[in-house]
Amino acid sequence: MNRKLWIGAVALTLLLAACSQLRGAGETAAPDTAASEPAERGAGASARGLLPDESEGAAGGGEVVGGVLPPVGPNVIKTAEIRVEVRRNTLRDVVGEVTAIAGRHTGFVLSTQVAGAKARSGLLVIRVPAERFEVALAEIRQLGPKVLREIVAGQDVGQEFIDLEARLRNWQAQEIVLLRLMDRARSVTDTIRVQRELQQVQLEIEQIRGRLRYLEDQTAMSTITVGLREAGVAAPAEPGTLEQAWNRAIQSFMAIVSGGIVAAGALLPFALLALVGLIVFRIVRPRLGMTGTGRSS
Numbered sequence: 001m002n003r004k005l006w007i008g009a010v011a012l013t014l015l016l017a018a019c020s021q022l023r024g025a026g027e028t029a030a031p032d033t034a035a036s037e038p039a040e041r042g043a044g045a046s047a048r049g050l051l052p053d054e055s056e057g058a059a060g061g062g063e064v065v066g067g068v069l070p071p072v073g074p075n076v077i078k079t080a081e082i083r084v085e086v087r088r089n090t091l092r093d094v095v096g097e098v099t100a101i102a103g104r105h106t107g108f109v110l111s112t113q114v115a116g117a118k119a120r121s122g123l124l125v126i127r128v129p130a131e132r133f134e135v136a137l138a139e140i141r142q143l144g145p146k147v148l149r150e151i152v153a154g155q156d157v158g159q160e161f162i163d164l165e166a167r168l169r170n171w172q173a174q175e176i177v178l179l180r181l182m183d184r185a186r187s188v189t190d191t192i193r194v195q196r197e198l199q200q201v202q203l204e205i206e207q208i209r210g211r212l213r214y215l216e217d218q219t220a221m222s223t224i225t226v227g228l229r230e231a232g233v234a235a236p237a238e239p240g241t242l243e244q245a246w247n248r249a250i251q252s253f254m255a256i257v258s259g260g261i262v263a264a265g266a267l268l269p270f271a272l273l274a275l276v277g278l279i280v281f282r283i284v285r286p287r288l289g290m291t292g293t294g295r296s297s
Contacts, residue, residue, distance in 0.1 A: 075158040077218045078133045081151045083227035086144035091120055091230050094143050098124050098226050101139050105132040107221070120230040125223065133222040140226055148229070157215050164215075168208045175201050 086094045091114070099109050107128030114122035128136045141147055178198040185191040 075156065075161050075215070075219050076130075077155040077157060077215075078130055078222035079153050079155075079224075080133070080137055080222070081149070081225045081227070082137065082140055083148040083150075083229065084140065084144040085146040085148055085229055085231055088230050088232060091122060091228060094228055095122055095124065097143055098126065098140065098228075101136055102126040102128060105129065105136050107132070107136070110223070120233045122228045124226045124228070126226065127221045127223050130220060130222045133224075137224060140224065144228075145231075149227075157219065161212070161215060164208050164212050168205065168212070171201055171205045171208065175205065 084094075095112065095114060099112075102109050105128045107126055110125040110127055112122070112124050126136075137152070141150075175198065178194055178201060181194045182191065182198065185194055
């Protein structure tokens with residue numbers, strides 16, 4: 001009996017010890033799990049910090065695309081022709097105002113035509129920056145009570161710019177190749193041949209650059225032709241058909257006469273030389289005849 005009780009007590013003690021160990025393991029496991037969750041969350045947050053957000057990526061992509069595409073501006077040659085009727089005896093003052101308008105907009109006067117001190121009409125050509133074209137034109141309209149004529153035109157040369165720049169790059173590439181061939185030439189014949197081709201290529205490059213400079217100047221500075229006429233001055237009448245035909249006939253006749261004078265001037269030295277030769281021949285011929293007669297006798 002005592003033996004059974006002892007065995008039961010030992011078994012109960014072992015059972016209680018096993019339960020206490022299991023409870024302690026459960027209590028220690030719970031804090032470890034709770035501690036591991038913030039660690040995982042921190043790792044996830046740090047990983048998300050290294051990767052770009054979708055919204056930020058979309059915005060960043062838009063900025064990159066916007067930086068790659070250059071702004072495209074118009075390449076337009078702006079010109080205008082305007083005729084203004086001004087008040088009587090104010091032509092000289094208005095001419096000065098047109099000059100002032102050009103200077104005020106950082107432009108300049110290209111030409112001025114005013115016939116005499118008592119002239120009642122004139123013509124000016126001014127150039128102003130393209131961005132000030134409309135403002136300057138509006139100020140010119142206010143110079144007189146009436147605008148007789150106004151023509152505004154624009155020529156888009158953007159495609160020509162692109163074509164010329166492409167051709168320029170092509171010719172420049174050929175120039176580089178020819179310069180390398182020039183350095184490698186071993187004979188005078190090869191050097192002359194390459195130099196001839198190089199000169200042609202460089203001539204094409206200079207012509208294209210000149211055209212580009214001209215287009216850049218024309219697009220940067222606009223041209224305004226200003227015609228001024230005092231009030232009461234009759235407009236010049238347009239010539240009729242017969243008058244135009246008569247004028248053309250006179251011009252043709254004068255052109256023929258001018259051509260004849262030029263031709264006569266070119267042939268005059270040869271005519272003088274022939275005349276001198278004829279005179280010398282007539283002087284020398286009798287002597288030659290006498291010499292021949294003396295020998296025969």
